Amino acid sequence: MPRTLARASRGEGRLGHVVALEGFADPADFPGASVRGIGQIGHMISDLRGAGCDSVCFAGLVRRPDFRTLKPDWEGMKLLPRALAAAARGDDALLQVIVSAFERAGFAVIGAHEVSGRLLAPAGPLGALAPDDAAIRGDIAKAMEIAAQIGALDIGQGAVVCDGLVLAVEAQEGTDAMLARVAALPESVRGTPAARRGVLAKRPKPQQDVRIDLPTIGVSTVEGAARAGLAGIAVPAGGALVVDAGAVREAADATGLFVVGLAPDALDGDGS
Numbered sequence: 001m002p003r004t005l006a007r008a009s010r011g012e013g014r015l016g017h018v019v020a021l022e023g024f025a026d027p028a029d030f031p032g033a034s035v036r037g038i039g040q041i042g043h044m045i046s047d048l049r050g051a052g053c054d055s056v057c058f059a060g061l062v063r064r065p066d067f068r069t070l071k072p073d074w075e076g077m078k079l080l081p082r083a084l085a086a087a088a089r090g091d092d093a094l095l096q097v098i099v100s101a102f103e104r105a106g107f108a109v110i111g112a113h114e115v116s117g118r119l120l121a122p123a124g125p126l127g128a129l130a131p132d133d134a135a136i137r138g139d140i141a142k143a144m145e146i147a148a149q150i151g152a153l154d155i156g157q158g159a160v161v162c163d164g165l166v167l168a169v170e171a172q173e174g175t176d177a178m179l180a181r182v183a184a185l186p187e188s189v190r191g192t193p194a195a196r197r198g199v200l201a202k203r204p205k206p207q208q209d210v211r212i213d214l215p216t217i218g219v220s221t222v223e224g225a226a227r228a229g230l231a232g233i234a235v236p237a238g239g240a241l242v243v244d245a246g247a248v249r250e251a252a253d254a255t256g257l258f259v260v261g262l263a264p265d266a267l268d269g270d271g272s
Contacts, residue, residue: 001059001060001112001119001216001218001241001243002018002025002029002030002059002060003029003030004116004119004243004244005057005059005112005115005116005119006018006029006030008115008116008118009115014115016048016051016052016053017032017033017034017047017048017050017051017053018030018032018033018034019033019034019035019036019044019047019048020033020034020035020036021035021036021037021038021060021062022035022036022037022038023037023038024038024060024061024062024063025060034047037070037071037072038062038065038070039065039070039071039072039073039076039077039080040071040072040073040076041072041073041075041076041079041098041101042073042074042075042076043073045075045101045102045105045107048107049105053107054106054107054108055107055108055109055110056102056107056108056109056110057109057110057111057112057114057115058095058098058099058109058211058212058213059112061174063172064087064091064094064172067080067083067084067087075101079097079098079101082097083097083098089154090154091154091213092154092205092207092208092209092213093154095209095212095213096209099209099211099212109211109212110211111210111211111212111214112214112241113210113214113241114211118245119241119242119243120237120238120239120240120241120242121217121235121236121237121238121239121240121241121242121261122237122245122261123237123238123261123262123263124237124260124261125258125259125260126242126245126248126249126252126259126260126261127248127249127252127253127257127258127259128252128253129232129252129253129256129257129258130258130260131199131231131232131234131258131260133231135163135197136199136231136232138164139161139162139163139164139198139199139231140161140199140201140234140260140262142161142164142166143159143160143161143166143199143200143201143234144159144201144203144234144262144267146159146161146166146169146201147159147169147170147201147202147203148203148206150169150170150171151203151204151205151206151207151208152205152206152207154205154207155169155170155171156169156170156171156172156178157170157175157202157203157204157205157215158170158175158178158200158201158202158203158215159200159201160178160179160182160198160199160200160201160228160230161198161199161201162189162190162191162197162198162199162230163197163198165189167182167185167189167190167198168181168182170202175200175202175217175221175224176220176221176224179200179221179224179225179227179228179230180224180227180228182198182228182229182230183224183227183228183229187229190228190229190230191228191229191230191231192229193226193229193255193256195229196229196230196231196232196256196257197229197230197231198228198229198230198231199230199231199232199233199234200221200225200228200230200232200233200234201233201234201235202215202216202217202233202234202235202240203215203235203236203239203240203267204236204239204240210239214239214240214241215235215236215239215240215241216240216241216242216243217233217235217240217241217242217243217248217259218242218243218244218247218248219243219244219247219248219251221233221248222248222251222252222255222257222259223251223255225257226251226255226256226257230257231257231258232252232257232258232259232260233252233257233258233259233260234259234260234261234262235259235260235261235262236261236262236264236267237261237262237263237264238261240261242259
């Protein structure tokens, strides 16, 4: 996702600067990037101001830091008490503290979909297959409902359901690790590559700030779902990001999965 956004911004002449977070991003992927620790908020702000940026977009997977080993700069130190208090309430609260720090510094915080609208999941099937079985549509509806419930509690954004049975919900481990757990379950409760059953559904949390941390799928998601024996993946049309849609389409067709973007009126209905 960060590489995709950097290419899109550079191609449109809008890329002012990239800050690569130490331990999370490979600076070699972003020529000219500054490398900053996750607590070096003041240095990041100075980097962006020095490059003439007026907006900032957060992208990529960043795990919650170990606050005991954090080495913040002065701005990060001033932010630390608020960050610690927010972290106890959940990831959404913690992200809002970070976002507000950049907004107070004068930057507009924009979503990845605002940088490149092509990243948003389209409505309908993304590939040759569609969820045309009533049982699958029922699994989609239940997985979407479960994802909404855990999202409201700031737990995660995804759930896996097979024949009405909840196999997994996403928490701090992320989607790929959740799918690996499903793949390790007995075949009696999940599908197999020869007889696919069940679905992964991802959706934004009800309280989601859509500028940050929208649900994201990519080729690795399709491959993980395939190994878990799932029949497909469902996300909200316009409410999730698809990294390299062409490659996702090819992977889905090659593994015999569907990937579908659901219209808003289908999210809490029967999945059709």
